Amino acid sequence: MTWFDSAADAGKRLADAGYLADQATATTTFLAGALEKPLLVEGPAGVGKTELAKAIARATGAELVRLQCYEGLDEARALYEWNYKKQLLFIQAAEVTSKESEERAEPQRDWATDIFTEEFLLTRPLLTAIRRAEPTVLLIDEVDKTDVEVEGLLLEVLSDFQVTIPELGTMAAVRRPLVVLTSNATRELSEAVRRRCLYLHIDYPDADREHAIVTSQVPDIEDTLVRQIVETVARLRALELRKSPSIAESVDWARTLVSLGTGTLDAATIDATLGVVLKHSSDLDRAVRELRLRQG
Incomplete structure (x- = not known):
């Protein structure tokens, strides 16, 4: 192929x-x-x-x-592993069959080799x-x-x-x-x-590529809001956080804001939705403090 x-x-x-x-x-x-x-x-x-x-x-x-x-x-x-339960049931059934064969003086079969076949293999x-x-x-x-x-x-x-x-x-x-x-x-x-x-x-994308990715994943979002998200996420990644926001979280943030009917990413909206992109309390505290300082 x-x-x-x-x-x-x-x-x-x-x-x-x-x-x-x-x-x-x-x-x-x-x-x-x-x-x-x-x-x-x-x-x-x-x-x-x-x-x-x-x-x-x-x-x-x-x-x-x-x-x-x-x-x-x-x-x-x-x-892979062997299906031990199925093997055990097979052995128990084989023991019964062997006893019956012994009573009829028939040749005994080596059942041990039969439990390691495709039938008992779990891939x-x-x-x-x-x-x-x-x-x-x-x-x-x-x-x-x-x-x-x-x-x-x-x-x-x-x-x-x-x-x-x-x-x-x-x-x-x-x-x-x-x-x-x-x-x-x-x-x-x-x-x-x-x-x-x-x-x-693969590293975090530049602003233009992240803008394109978010737009492709959330096609009904306004361009201005996408730019605000991308810019804010870039600022968050520049901070010393336990876990920087990923591309997936940028997309989640965009979907969140569209669901809320939000047309702009202002300070109040950031405070209310920052938990979508940051998942540690220390990161939230640092981000809110740093963003406000830079905005002020």
């Missing part, structure tokens, strides 16, 4: 899918598909890393398979994506939240697009998925993982 014909094609189709990609993002997305290389996307939370993978799936008509990473994630949740996101014959986008989301050991599980997938199950052997990809890994850079990823990936850093 050819994911995109060119970087320009990637940019256009992503835009049609609701994702406004800059030149670097469009080019790297095209190359990830053309070279069949995983794409590692880093940047602050809320700048559109996860949404990029979703947009690729929408733009290409592929199925999105998502592995949400978290502390404590293990092989059983990422790759998790990594193995599911590897085995799909249809076009698939595999999103490994927030990989930096996992333990370092989990990265070892990814190496075989990212290198050879295959998974080895001791009881069944090696399962190679029928059709290689387009793999997108996202990271908020809360910890440094191993060089082994980085070597296997193309790299893209």
Whole structure:
């Protein structure tokens, strides 16, 4: 499958899918598909890393398979596990059958090997994506939240697009998925993982691009209000906050103000709605204080 014909094609189709990609993002997305290389996307939370993978799936008509990473994630949740309850029921039934066969003096069957077959295999996101014959986008989301050991599980997938199950052997990809890994850079990823990936850093957009993004997501908003939102969010990002507002929160703020029927972002409106974009009390206090000082 050819994911995109060119970087320009990637940019256009992503835009049609609701994702406004800059030149670097469009080019790297095209190359990830053309070279069949995983794409590692880093940047602050809320700048559109996860949404990029979703947009690729929408733009290409592929199925999105998502592995949400978290502390404590293990092989059983990422790759596969055996259906132990079903295996136990099978063994119990087999014991009854074996006793009946023994009473009839029939040859005994080795039931132990029968419980490690496809019938008892529970596939998790990594193995599911590897085995799909249809076009698939595999999103490994927030990989930096996992333990370092989990990265070892990814190496075989990212290198050879295959998974080895001791009881069944090696399962190679029928059709290689387009793999997108996202990271908020809360910890440094191993060089082994980085070597296997193309790299893209997405930061907060400039004012013009953020204006375009907000307008595309909230088409019924007035242009003047969009500019006020973008300017205010830029000022908030310049402060030393625990969590700076993301693009997603700019869009949420725009939708909030449209829902309220607000045509301008004045001091009273900021006070009433700032909780849409800032989620820590210390950030709210600092923002209100700093914005008022600058306004005054």
